Amino acid sequence: MSILEQLNKDMKEALKAKDKERLSVIRMVKASLQNEMIKLGTNKLSEDQELTILSRESKQRKDSLQEFKTAKREDLVEKIENELDILQQYMPEQLEFKELEQLVEHTIKQLNASSKKDMGRVMGALISKTKGKADGALVSKLVQEKLS
Template identity: 65%
Template structure:
């Protein structure tokens, strides 16, 4: 089942259960997917493009969450945590730290990187492998750690 079909099904269920928060998040994600399809001039996005949109939505909320925590806005923090929980359901299973570290080391070896100067080369080869399965900031820190 495609992501859009899954979202439609969950949206109907959220309407039946009167889950306003979940319904709102699903509608926002659907709108983002449709906007991306329009931007790319397509009728339907492929799985990778859908994953990119989902990852962007997740990242936006995580960034906002951090800002709200720093500002002491607990009401908004709770709201965003609920939105993140809804979005996580549609993301692929996240890599464990061990799996991520193994992929990082393999990629560093495959591109023969030895210094931080080659960080861009490593990240360019690595990110498509872990797209949607790991946080980019975490990946970046691991690559820096192993290249220093």
């Protein structure tokens, strides 16, 4: 079942349960998916494209969360945390830190990377392997540490 199909199913359930917060998040994500389909001129997105959009939505909320915490807006912090929890239900299971570290080390060995000059190649290979499963900033940090 695609993410869009799951969203449609969950939207119906949220409507029946009168869960306004969940419904709002589902509608936002659904709108993002539909906007991407319009932009690409297609009527169906690949799973990879859907994950990219979900990751973008999640990142936007994480950035907002940081801003709200800095501004000490606890009311908005709680709202964004709830939205992130709802979004996480549609994301693939996140890689454990050890798994991610092993994946980075394996990719570096596989590409014979030895210096920071190779970071672009390593990141390019890792992005496709970790899409939606790990935070890009964390992946980048690990690659920098391993290549230094």
